[in-house]
Amino acid sequence: MGMTMTQKILAAGAGLESVKSGQLIQSDCDVMLGNDITTPIAIKEFEKIGRDHVFDKSKIVIVPDHFTPNKDIKSAEQCRMIREFVRTKGIKNYFEVGEMGIEHVLLPEKGLVVPGEIVIGADSHTCTYGALGAFSTGIGSTDLAAGMATGKCWFKVPGAIKFVIDGRPSNFIMGKDVILHIIGLIGVDGSVNKAMEFCGEGLAFLSMDDRFTIANMAVEAGAKNGIFPVDEKTLTYVEAHSTKKYRIFEPDGDAEYDKHFRIDMSVLRPTVALPHSPGNAQPIDAIEDINIHQVVIGSCTNGRMEDMRMAARILKRKRVAKGVRVIIIPATQGIYLKALEEGLIETFIKAGAVVSTPTCGPCLGGHMGVLAKGERAVSTTNRNFVGRMGHRESEIYLASPAVAAASAITGRITNPEEMTN
Amino acid sequence: MKVKGKAFKYSDNVDTDLIIPARYLNTSDPEELAGHCMEDIDPTFVKEHNPKDIIVAGKNFGCGSSREHAPIAIKAAGISCVIAWTFARIFYRNAINIGLPILECEEASKKIEYGSVIEVDFETNDIFDLTKNQKYSAQPFPEFIQKIIKAEGLINYIRESMVKTEIK
Numbered sequence: 288m289g290m291t292m293t294q295k296i297l298a299a300g301a302g303l304e305s306v307k308s309g310q311l312i313q314s315d316c317d318v319m320l321g322n323d324i325t326t327p328i329a330i331k332e333f334e335k336i337g338r339d340h341v342f343d344k345s346k347i348v349i350v351p352d353h354f355t356p357n358k359d360i361k362s363a364e365q366c367r368m369i370r371e372f373v374r375t376k377g378i379k380n381y382f383e384v385g386e387m388g389i390e391h392v393l394l395p396e397k398g399l400v401v402p403g404e405i406v407i408g409a410d411s412h413t414c415t416y417g418a419l420g421a422f423s424t425g426i427g428s429t430d431l432a433a434g435m436a437t438g439k440c441w442f443k444v445p446g447a448i449k450f451v452i453d454g455r456p457s458n459f460i461m462g463k464d465v466i467l468h469i470i471g472l473i474g475v476d477g478s479v480n481k482a483m484e485f486c487g488e489g490l491a492f493l494s495m496d497d498r499f500t501i502a503n504m505a506v507e508a509g510a511k512n513g514i515f516p517v518d519e520k521t522l523t524y525v526e527a528h529s530t531k532k533y534r535i536f537e538p539d540g541d542a543e544y545d546k547h548f549r550i551d552m553s554v555l556r557p558t559v560a561l562p563h564s565p566g567n568a569q570p571i572d573a574i575e576d577i578n579i580h581q582v583v584i585g586s587c588t589n590g591r592m593e594d595m596r597m598a599a600r601i602l603k604r605k606r607v608a609k610g611v612r613v614i615i616i617p618a619t620q621g622i623y624l625k626a627l628e629e630g631l632i633e634t635f636i637k638a639g640a641v642v643s644t645p646t647c648g649p650c651l652g653g654h655m656g657v658l659a660k661g662e663r664a665v666s667t668t669n670r671n672f673v674g675r676m677g678h679r680e681s682e683i684y685l686a687s688p689a690v691a692a693a694s695a696i697t698g699r700i701t702n703p704e705e706m707t708n
Numbered sequence: 709m710k711v712k713g714k715a716f717k718y719s720d721n722v723d724t725d726l727i728i729p730a731r732y733l734n735t736s737d738p739e740e741l742a743g744h745c746m747e748d749i750d751p752t753f754v755k756e757h758n759p760k761d762i763i764v765a766g767k768n769f770g771c772g773s774s775r776e777h778a779p780i781a782i783k784a785a786g787i788s789c790v791i792a793w794t795f796a797r798i799f800y801r802n803a804i805n806i807g808l809p810i811l812e813c814e815e816a817s818k819k820i821e822y823g824s825v826i827e828v829d830f831e832t833n834d835i836f837d838l839t840k841n842q843k844y845s846a847q848p849f850p851e852f853i854q855k856i857i858k859a860e861g862l863i864n865y866i867r868e869s870m871v872k873t874e875i876k
């Protein structure tokens with residue numbers, strides 16, 4: 288029987304002729320990632336193993352992005368511990384404040400991940416790199432520690448669900464609407480332990496930024512990974528960002544999928560996930576008047592260049608509603624600079640938004656926009672769990688940058704189609 | 709080995725932000741994390757649970773982030789076992805990797821009630837509901853996972869085997 292795209296990459300990584308769903312394998316890893324929250328535990332566990340060196344200094348990537356620039360003494364201590372580890376072990380890819388960005392936006396931008404690779408990261412949104420046709424998945428700190436010592440990780444080979452994407456999306460439809468729609472359709476446990484493999488003619492209408500957004504939220508459906516085929520767009524992106532060798536894998540014609548779904552983007556509406564689950568996705572037309580206090584545009588889901596451009600397109604020559612705090616966070620220094628050069632930052636500031644240095648910040652209720660009791664936010668992030676952005680009685684509505692920017696202007700959840708420029 | 713304790717029962721999709729909110733992730737100290745365990749889903753948990761008590765939940769327990777702080781907080785709070793219908797993937801790995809006992813059992817997850825006294829036998833994977841006088845059988849773990857459990861976590865397992873590629 289044939290293998291899925293994910294299975295083919297895993298078989299290659301494990302040095303096996305073939306693998307099948309459910310099989311436990313041990314595979315070599317090409318990239319291992321940690322951040323300022325997960326790396327400190329990994330360091331403690333690494334030290335217990337009793338090896339004084341890491342398996343490969345160039346394959347480990349550490350990005351302090353969650354509570355940085357450090358928000359308090361405790362998080363500063365965690366970063367100090369990381370810096371010390373990076374220095375003594377000679378780890379090459381460490382990105383300090385000033386050159387950092389949100390990890391899952393930064394790694395592709397720096398060309399650190401390419402098609403066909405196996406990537407593990409002590410962060411659940413490591414699945415983002417599936418957009419590049421890599422197998423990438425979130426693991427825990429202890430897995431990272433073991434990986435840093437041995438270069439390997441154990442996996443249970445996943446089965447897969449196939450998503451055939453068709454149709455041309457309308458003007459304001461973004462990757463975020465596609466993935467929110469899918470999670471609404473299959474549920475937050477709709478793909479537990481499985482790969483989400485995307486294909487279809489509609490992919491031609493999805494930019495790399497759209498694909499990163501979609502792969503990013505595969506974990507919100509419980510998936511082990513989300514993955515896109517490698518096409519012209521992927522290769523153009525990879526060649527512009529990386530000199531690493533890549534490998535293109537394709538699923539076998541007779542690969543078996545547990546389920547099939549067909550998504551017609553031509554009928555997709557701007558989609559919002561209501562509190563407190565990414566699975567509570569609704570087309571915007573079904574949502575009544577909901578007043579908001581805060582808008583966040585950023586994160587590893589939607590802090591990319593096209594997200595900034597979409598927000599600016601809607602906010603141009605407009606003012607944000609009185610009483611609404613709008614926080615815009617370009618995900619990397621590179622994006623920040625580009626947004627500055629294109630005049631987007633000026634648009635944001637003139638509209639009454641604040642613009643922050645790259646950080647996860649409000650996405651996890653860390654800093655830079657924590658919600659008080661009873662407050663509501665429209666956010667382009669990926670999780671609207673209870674207490675995720677602050678008080679346990681605050682509410683998060685997940686949406687695209689287009690919906691978020693439109694809502695910033697009106698002060699209530701708003702369809703971007705209503706905005707005329 | 710057997711453990712016995714009172715059941716703290718929760719629903720489906722208990723996410724890692726409920727188990728340990730991100731606002732406490734500026735530390736990785738187990739004791740400190742344990743002090744905020746389950747805070748946003750059950751503010752009384754920390755005060756009311758006793759060492760050896762058991763958490764019972766529905767489907768997809770531990771969904772969300774990869775933070776190992778979640779199983780660490782539960783383990784440091786003294787919880788002797790988490791029983792769920794299913795676990796989210798990364799939480800499952802993390803629990804096994806750090807040596808927090810977990811069991812998957814649909815029947816136990818559905819039938820055990822808040823406050824019931826539960827005994828778990830890790831040799832047989834049997835779960836005894838002493839309040840209802842019922843027995844449920846949990847899924848056995850695959851052999852490779854059993855080895856990690858036996859070593860009380862991945863780090864010990866690696867130290868012991870120093871990575872022989874012995875997974876079949």
Ligand code: SF4
Binds near residue numbers: 586646669
């Ligand atoms: S932006 Fe949010 S979801 Fe993404 S890595 Fe940071 S905290 Fe996690």
